[in-house]
Amino acid sequence: MLAATTTEGEPMATPWTGIIEDARHYPSPHNSQPIVLRVDDDQTATVFYDLRRGLPAESFGIPFGHVCAGVFLAGLDLVARAHGFAVTESLDHAEMDFSRVDRDPADHLHRLGSVALTPHPATAADREALHGFLARRTSRRPYDATLVDDDAIRASEAIAAQAGHRFRTTADRATVDEIVRVNQATLFDDLRNDAVHTEILHWLRFSKRQAADTGDGLSAETMLMPGPVLKFAMEHRGLWEAPGIGATFKKVYLSTMRGVRQLGWLEGPFGSPAEYVEAGRTFMRIWLDLDARGIALHPFGTVITNPRSHAAFVERAGVDESDGRMAWMLFRFGRSAPPPLAHRRPASAMTLTATADGGAS
Known part of the structure; x- marks a missing residue:
C-alpha cells in the first residue's frame, strides 16, 4: 500500500x-x-x-x-x-x-x-x-456579448470529431438565457443536498490568504464574490429561499454572468472509465485551442452532474443521449477581461x- x-x-x-x-x-x-x-x-x-x-x-x-x-x-x-x-x-x-x-x-x-x-x-x-x-485560466468574469468566430467553432468541431465526439454550440438568445438560468438555479438545488453542500463548503476559500495558504479550492476572488458574503450565504443555505435576502444572493451570483452570448457543449461516448478519460483529454485540447485564440471559457459542470438540471439542458438544447452517448460537458465561452489567478499546490x-x-x- x-x-x-x-x-x-x-x-x-x-x-x-x-x-x-x-x-x-x-x-x-x-x-x-x-x-x-x-x-x-x-x-x-x-x-x-x-x-x-x-x-x-x-x-x-x-x-x-x-x-x-x-x-x-x-x-x-x-x-x-x-x-x-x-x-x-x-x-x-x-x-x-x-x-x-x-x-x-x-x-x-x-x-x-x-x-x-x-x-x-x-x-x-x-x-x-x-x-x-x-x-490558461477559467474566466467567471462577465463576457463582452460578442460571438465566437467561425474558425474557432470549426476547430473545436474538428478536435471533438477526431475523438469520436461532437461539439455543438448555440447563440440563440432565449436558449442561452434559459440555460444560464438553469445553471444559477442548480447551485441552489445542490445546496439542498446535505452531502453536496458539505462537499462544496470543503472546497470554498473565503479569503485571498486562505486560498494562497491551501493552494487549492474555489476562492471567493475567482468567483468574483466578496468573501464574507459568500461565507455567510453558503453557511446559511436556508436564506437562499428567503424573500429579500435570497434575491440579493441570486443577483450577486448572476452579475458574473453578464454578457454570455454563446454556449458550447460536447456530446459523445460516456459510459466507462476509458471513455471518461478520453472525454477529458478532448475537452482539454478544445479548451487550450480556444484559449490560444483569446477565447475565455467557464464550465457549467453542475448542470451536467445535477440530474434535474441535466434533463432541463438536454430538453432545451435538443440533445440526443441514446446509444451510450451523453452531453457530458457544457460551458459558456467568449471574451472577457483576464480573470484572477487560481492558486496551485x-x-x-x-x-x-x-x-x-x-x-x-
Whole structure:
C-alpha cells in the first residue's frame, strides 16, 4: 500500500522536476488537484488519483474523476513535449471506489496507470503550447456579448470529431438565457443536498490568504464574490429561499454572468472509465485551442452532474443521449477581461518518490 503523504523537499528524479512543476497547472473540478505522481525513475512515473480530493457526492462526480485524469494527461503530454520528451501511457481504466477511504483512510490513492518519457526534439510550437497551457485560466468574469468566430467553432468541431465526439454550440438568445438560468438555479438545488453542500463548503476559500495558504479550492476572488458574503450565504443555505435576502444572493451570483452570448457543449461516448478519460483529454485540447485564440471559457459542470438540471439542458438544447452517448460537458465561452489567478499546490504536494522495496514515500 502506498504511503498517505507525499515527500516535501526531497529531490525528484530528473527530468520530472520541471515537467511536474509545469504540469501541476492543469484544471480540475473545484480546483481540487487530485492527481498524484510517483516518480519511479528518470523515464517512468505512476499516476494516481487521490480519492480524498474527489467529488463523489455529486451525480456523475465519480466519472468526472476519470475526466480530470484525461485533462491532466493531455496537459502532461503537452508539457513533456516542450521539455523535450514524448509521453507513452499505459492506463488501467479501473473503476474508482471512494468507499475504500472510509474503510482505510490510508488507502486513498487510486492507480490510473503509468507514463514513460522518450526523447522528443522540442519545437517552437511545443514551447508556445506550453506558454498557453501555463497562461490558461477559467474566466467567471462577465463576457463582452460578442460571438465566437467561425474558425474557432470549426476547430473545436474538428478536435471533438477526431475523438469520436461532437461539439455543438448555440447563440440563440432565449436558449442561452434559459440555460444560464438553469445553471444559477442548480447551485441552489445542490445546496439542498446535505452531502453536496458539505462537499462544496470543503472546497470554498473565503479569503485571498486562505486560498494562497491551501493552494487549492474555489476562492471567493475567482468567483468574483466578496468573501464574507459568500461565507455567510453558503453557511446559511436556508436564506437562499428567503424573500429579500435570497434575491440579493441570486443577483450577486448572476452579475458574473453578464454578457454570455454563446454556449458550447460536447456530446459523445460516456459510459466507462476509458471513455471518461478520453472525454477529458478532448475537452482539454478544445479548451487550450480556444484559449490560444483569446477565447475565455467557464464550465457549467453542475448542470451536467445535477440530474434535474441535466434533463432541463438536454430538453432545451435538443440533445440526443441514446446509444451510450451523453452531453457530458457544457460551458459558456467568449471574451472577457483576464480573470484572477487560481492558486496551485506546489509540485512536491503531488509527488511521491519510489522506495527501495517498491513502495512509495
